[in-house]
Amino acid sequence: MIRLEKVSYSYPDGTPALENINLAIKKGEFIAIIGKNGSGKSTLALHLNGLLKPQKGKVIIRGMDTRDISKLPGIRKLVGIVFQNPETQFVGRTVEEDLAFGPENLCLPPVEIRKCVDMALAETGFEKYRYRSPKTLSGGQGQFVALAGILAMRPECLVFDEVTSMLDPDSGTDVLERIRKLQRKGKTVVYITHNLEELHAADRIIVMDKGRIVLEGDPESVFADPSLQSLGLTLPSLIELAARLKTCGVAIPWEKTSSPHSFAEEICQLFLKT
Amino acid sequence: MPIILENVSFSYSKKTPLETSALRNINLRIEKGEFVGILGEKGAGKSTLLKLFNGLLNPETGTVRVDGLNTSSREAKRRIGMVFQQAADQLFCRTVYDEIAFGPLNFGYSRKEAEERVLEALEAVYLDQTMLHRNPFSLSGGEMQRVALASALALRPDYLVLDEPITGLDPVGKKEILETLKKVKDEGTAVIAVTHNLKGFFPLLEKIVLIREGKIAFQGTKEDYLKTGCVPLPPITSLMRELKERGLPVNPAVFTVEDALQEILRVRSVIEKESTSNTGK
Structure with a gap:
């Protein structure tokens, strides 16, 4: 669905942000991008719907080149981005208006716009905030509304740039659940995060460092890679615990490390079987 | 002397159709040198609570006292260092140096004293001196967050109040900032942090305040919190x-x-x- 070919990008002050990135994202895939601050994750995200254009190489979204201005409306309809700081993306005076902005921009008829907004409010459970100004919401609520704003546009591919950073753990899990549900319905998900705890369910993890892709694979193999530490990333605590228990003769299968609940279940089975 | 909140309530957009009650009947006491975590779901009232500490918001009912002082007094404001959720919101100077020196100069310290404090604060947040001449708005999110923290530390506050201080930092950055906070705390400053990062903060916290729908659902030591079966x-x-x-x-x-x-x-x-x-x- 999305293909990056030899993409390089430097910011105006000369800082190279991406160097020779090759990446293919399949339809319906849940792909996670991780890496430390300044590794180029967000710059990559901005390339996925043409907000930034590659200086070398090309980005192709379902056959459309992001450098072709006439294709941009089509590309933006396909790929929606949710940013880290919700305040940077509010445009409406009320939550409802904010949600209507995207679909209206896509030139949908009013009846359709109404439907999109209602659906987005229902999906996020935010009906009661319909007439509130997005600026009066708390940080976490704001992130929810920003998410709803993208949902209202019904894109086929969703890009999330650290969207759970301001959310309490429960809301974070809730957002992830919703994202997974979208993915099961066939949406493509690109998920950028520092929080490796969230990545158990990803199909594929891309690790970036200094503008390059340095590691790629399914979560189990990426988390088992010894170079992860030297890239400045720390393992989810349960996965780290499982790895250390293994060296002490307690083997916890990968799929049981996804939650404290399943982890505890497995340990009890191992220890209390006699 | 502590920060004491007595029967504090607060609503936004009072006497308009948009009136929303954010905090109700809060009684809270924070001692100097404590490491306090404020936990709760989104919209629970955590950030509102922090803004009451340094007089950015005034309680609708009840009182907030910092070491016995009214929060609108200059001295009370000096004693409280504040770092907001969005670091960019609190930066306004043209260089990192001016940004960090602003607080000390504003409170009447000499240029020399201010410079000393800038260098000390910069070191505490693990930034090097080449940063001093850069424009704060050209920095990455993580670096901005460090500058915001440094400008609060430059006041050598008695209470350091932080709203989600380590979001947006990578694991190494998180670890560094947490170490700084621990050091600040060990030197006798109270650290009060709203956080969702339990993995990073929990080992450091001594006291926990859990807010649910504008009310305090729990306050006490971390040990008691564990006994109550509370989440998160x-x-x-x-x-x-x-x-x-x-x-x-x-x-x-x-x-x-x-x-x-x-x-x-x-x-x-x-x-x-x-x-x-x-x-x-």
């Missing part, structure tokens, strides 16, 4: 609590992977010993 908990602590509930004799008050490992291995050897002694009979 960091994943490691959740795991230990589950193990205990399932009948393994573990101590659930564990916050790091290392301690969890030792505790699980200890329990394993206890169980093995029991089973061999049983078969021995």
Whole structure:
């Protein structure tokens, strides 16, 4: 669905942000991008719907080149981005208006716009905030509304740039659940995060460092890679615990490390079987 | 002397159709030198609470006192260093140096004293001196966050109030800032942090305040918090609590992977010993 070919990008002050990135994202895939601050994750995200254009190489979204201005409306309809700081993306005076902005921009008829907004409010459970100004919401609520704003546009591919950073753990899990549900319905998900705890369910993890892709694979193999530490990333605590228990003769299968609940279940089975 | 909140309530957009009650009947006491975590769901009222500490918001009912002072007094404001959720919101100077020096100069310290404090604060947040001449708005999110923290530290506050101080930082950055906070706390400053990062903060916290729908649902020591069965908990602590509930004799008050490992291995050897002694009979 999305293909990056030899993409390089430097910011105006000369800082190279991406160097020779090759990446293919399949339809319906849940792909996670991780890496430390300044590794180029967000710059990559901005390339996925043409907000930034590659200086070398090309980005192709379902056959459309992001450098072709006439294709941009089509590309933006396909790929929606949710940013880290919700305040940077509010445009409406009320939550409802904010949600209507995207679909209206896509030139949908009013009846359709109404439907999109209602659906987005229902999906996020935010009906009661319909007439509130997005600026009066708390940080976490704001992130929810920003998410709803993208949902209202019904894109086929969703890009999330650290969207759970301001959310309490429960809301974070809730957002992830919703994202997974979208993915099961066939949406493509690109998920950028520092929080490796969230990545158990990803199909594929891309690790970036200094503008390059340095590691790629399914979560189990990426988390088992010894170079992860030297890239400045720390393992989810349960996965780290499982790895250390293994060296002490307690083997916890990968799929049981996804939650404290399943982890505890497995340990009890191992220890209390006699 | 502590920060004391008595019967504090606060609503936004008072006397308009948009009136929303954010906090109700809050009684809270924060002592100097404590490390306090403020937890709660989105929209619970955590950030509102922080803004009451330094007089950015005034309570609708009740009183807020900082060391016995009214929060609108200049001295009370000096004693409280504040770092907001969005670091960019609180930066306004043209260079990092001016940004960090602004507080001390504003409170009348000499240029020389201000410079000393700038360098000290910069070091505390792990930034090097080449940063001083850069424009704060050209920095990455993580660097901005450090500058915002440095400008609060430059006032050498008695209470350091932080709203989500380590979001947006990578794991190495998180670790560095947490170390700084621990050091600040050890030097006698109270650190009060709204946070969702339980994995990082939990080992450091001494006291926990849990806010639910504008009210305090729990306040007390971390140990008592664990006993009440409250959530949220960091994943490691959740795991230990589950193990205990399932009948393994573990101590659930564990916050790091290392301690969890030792505790699980200890329990394993206890169980093995029991089973061999049983078969021995």
